Amino acid sequence: MKFTFTNRSLRARFKQAFTLLEMLVSVSVMTMIVYVLYALFDTTQSALRKNAAQVDVNEGGRAAMEMIVRELSQMEVSGYPPVMDPQSKRVWSGSKSFHSRHTPGTTPLLLAYESDALTTEGTPADLAQGFRTNILQDFTFTSRGELGFDIMSYRVVNVENGIGTLGRYATAGSLHSADPRASLVNKSLAFNLHFDGAVAQQSDSGAFQTITDGVIHFSISAFDQYGRELLPTISWPDPLGLNLERLNAQGQALFGELSDLPVDGTLVQENSGQNHAWFYGALPAYFDVEMAVIEPDVLEQVRQLPPQFQANFLGQKINKVTLFRQRVPIRQTR
Numbered sequence: 442m443k444f445t446f447t448n449r450s451l452r453a454r455f456k457q458a459f460t461l462l463e464m465l466v467s468v469s470v471m472t473m474i475v476y477v478l479y480a481l482f483d484t485t486q487s488a489l490r491k492n493a494a495q496v497d498v499n500e501g502g503r504a505a506m507e508m509i510v511r512e513l514s515q516m517e518v519s520g521y522p523p524v525m526d527p528q529s530k531r532v533w534s535g536s537k538s539f540h541s542r543h544t545p546g547t548t549p550l551l552l553a554y555e556s557d558a559l560t561t562e563g564t565p566a567d568l569a570q571g572f573r574t575n576i577l578q579d580f581t582f583t584s585r586g587e588l589g590f591d592i593m594s595y596r597v598v599n600v601e602n603g604i605g606t607l608g609r610y611a612t613a614g615s616l617h618s619a620d621p622r623a624s625l626v627n628k629s630l631a632f633n634l635h636f637d638g639a640v641a642q643q644s645d646s647g648a649f650q651t652i653t654d655g656v657i658h659f660s661i662s663a664f665d666q667y668g669r670e671l672l673p674t675i676s677w678p679d680p681l682g683l684n685l686e687r688l689n690a691q692g693q694a695l696f697g698e699l700s701d702l703p704v705d706g707t708l709v710q711e712n713s714g715q716n717h718a719w720f721y722g723a724l725p726a727y728f729d730v731e732m733a734v735i736e737p738d739v740l741e742q743v744r745q746l747p748p749q750f751q752a753n754f755l756g757q758k759i760n761k762v763t764l765f766r767q768r769v770p771i772r773q774t775r
Contacts, residue, residue, distance in 0.1 A: 499763060501653040501654075501734065502653060502732060502734040502763055502765050503765070504653070505607055505652045505653045505732065505765075506730070506732060506765045506767055508609075508652065509595060509730055509767075509769075510730070510767050510769050512584060512593060513582065513728055513730070513769045513771075514769055514770065514771070514772065515584045515585065515772075516538075516539070516582050516583065516584050516724065516771055516773075517538075517583060517584055517585050517590070517773045518535055518538040518583070518720075518721075518722055518723060518724055518773065518775065519535060519536045519537065519538050519583045519590050519632055519636075520535065520536075520590065521535055521536040521628045521629040521632050522535065522628075522629055523535060523629070523703045523722060524536060524627065524629035524630055524633070529692075531686070531704050532703045532704065533629075533703060533704050533721040533722065534684070534702075534703035534704060534705045534721045534722030534723055535629065535703075535721045535722025535723075536628075536629040536630075536632040536633050536636070536721065536722070537583075537632070537633050537636040537637070537719060537720075537721060538582065538583050538720050538721060538722070538724060539580070539581070539582045539583070539718070539719065539720040539724060540580065540581045540582075540636070540640050540718065540719050540720075541578055541579070541580040541581075541661050541663075541716075541717070541718045542578060542579065542580075542715070542717045542718075543576070543577065543578055543711065543713065543715035543717075544577045544578060544579045544596055544597060544600075544644070546600075546644070547577045547597065547600045547603070547605070548600075548602075548603060549574060549575040549576055549577045549603050549657070549658070550575050550602070550603030550604070550657050550751075550752050550755065551574050551575075551752060575603060575657050575658040575733065576658055576659070576660040576715070576731075577597050577600065577603070577605070577658070577659055577660075578659055578660045578661055578715075579594060579595060579596035579597070579659075580594070580595055580661045581593065581594040581636065581639050581640050582594075583636070586613060589613070590632070591611060591612070591613055592611070592612050592613075592635060592636055592639045593609065593610065593611045593639075594609070594610040594611075594639050594640070594642065594649075595607065595608070595609055595610075595652075595659075596608055596610070596644060596649060597656050597659050598644040598645070598649050599644070599645070600644075601744075601748075602748045602751050602752075603657055603751075603752075604655065604656070604657050604735070604740070604743065604744070604751070605656055606651055606652075606653070606654045606655075606656065607651075607652040607653050607654075607656045607659065607732070608644075608649025608650060608651055608652060609649060609650045609652055610639065610642055610648050610649045610650070611650075612635070612638075612639055653734060654737075654740065655734050655735035655736075655737065655740040656732060656733065656734055657733050657734075657735060657755070657762065658731060658732060658733035658764070659731070659732050659733075660730075660731045661728055661729065661730050661731075662728065662729045663718060663720075663725035663727070663728055664725055664726060664727040664728070664729065664768075665677065665682055665683070665725060665726055665727075666682065666726040668727070671683075671685065671706075671708060671718075671725055672687075672708065672716065673687040673688065673689075673695060673708035673709055673710040673716060674687070674695065674710055676695075676696040683705040683706055683720075683723050683725065684702045684703065684704055684705045684706075685704070685705060685706045685707070685708055686704050686706075686707050686708070687708045687709075687710075688707065688708070688709045688710070689709070689710050690709065690710060690711050690712045692709075695710070703721075703722065704721065705720065705721060705722060705723035706718065706719060706720040706721060706723070706725075707719045722775065723775045724771050724773070724775075725771065726770065726771060727768055727769065727770055727771065728768070728769045728771065729766065729767070729768050729769075730765075730766070730767050730769060731764065731765070731766045732764070732765045732766075733762050733763065733764045733765070734762070734763050734765070735755070735761060735762055736761040736762075736763070739755075739758050739761040742754070743755060
């Protein structure tokens with residue numbers, strides 16, 4: 442059998458094929474689609490990495506704040522009777538229950554913020570110049586333990602150029618003893634020795650348990666039942682509140698206190714502008730705790746830089762610093 446092809450059938454078959462121009466257009470469109478999908482995937486992956494880093498720092502900082510808030514909310518006065526201060530001869534309303542100060546030997550970072558990143562924190566003078574001074578404080582307090590009172594302390598340790606690790610130290614402050622001569626010891630003064638030992642614990646002693654790294658700001662402030670901050674330079678009229686003595690760095694009284702009542706607390710304005718606080722047989726109604734933590738990847742970059750460039754680098758990466766703040770009510774104030 443012999444087959445023959447007509448010109449009409451050949452033309453029909455050629456019409457079903459692609460021309461070179463059509464092939465080029467198709468390849469170009471497919472290339473553009475692949476490029477757009479790759480760019481979208483890369484952007485999504487970068488966002489996921491950033492979110493993962495943010496989740497890491499938020500989880501670490503949030504866990505640290507939850508621990509601090511939980512233990513601070515369980516704070517109690519140590520419960521030992523009033524005692525006379527050997528130096529000032531003033532009668533304290535009880536043994537030491539709380540102490541806060543600027544951590545000795547540390548220099549906080551003075552960050553230069555971008556103009557659109559300025560916040561309300563910091564002194565007016567610093568903010569007017571585009572700066573915010575961080576604070577590194579430590580605090581020590583008492584809470585009820587199994588055999589009496591436990592003493593706990595939080596401090597930023599291993600500080601280099603204003604960046605350190607939040608640590609926790611705990612010790613038993615119990616005065617229970619089987620020795621019959623223990624009844625002859627002034628328990629308030631004995632407990633104060635335990636308390637002062639916790640405050641004087643060296644930061645590099647290895648006694649502090651690591652909580653979270655990359656801390657550049659850590660502070661605590663006391664407030665009364667009306668929400669007013671307790672400062673050495675301001676005396677709030679509160680006859681039913683705490684009997685506080687407010688002193689300057691030389692130990693001179695800035696305001697008068699009720700001399701016929703035991704002193705509940707001592708607030709000192711240091712020459713550096715930082716506040717130093719003790720509370721004895723009574724506690725404030727609230728404490729505000731603040732902590733600023735750097736994201737892990739930025740922290741690694743910062744520590745690889747020379748010290749003179751770290752503050753400027755962090756100022757440009759201020760969105761990589763997370764500030765945690767919590768107000769803690771104190772259940773038992775006396």
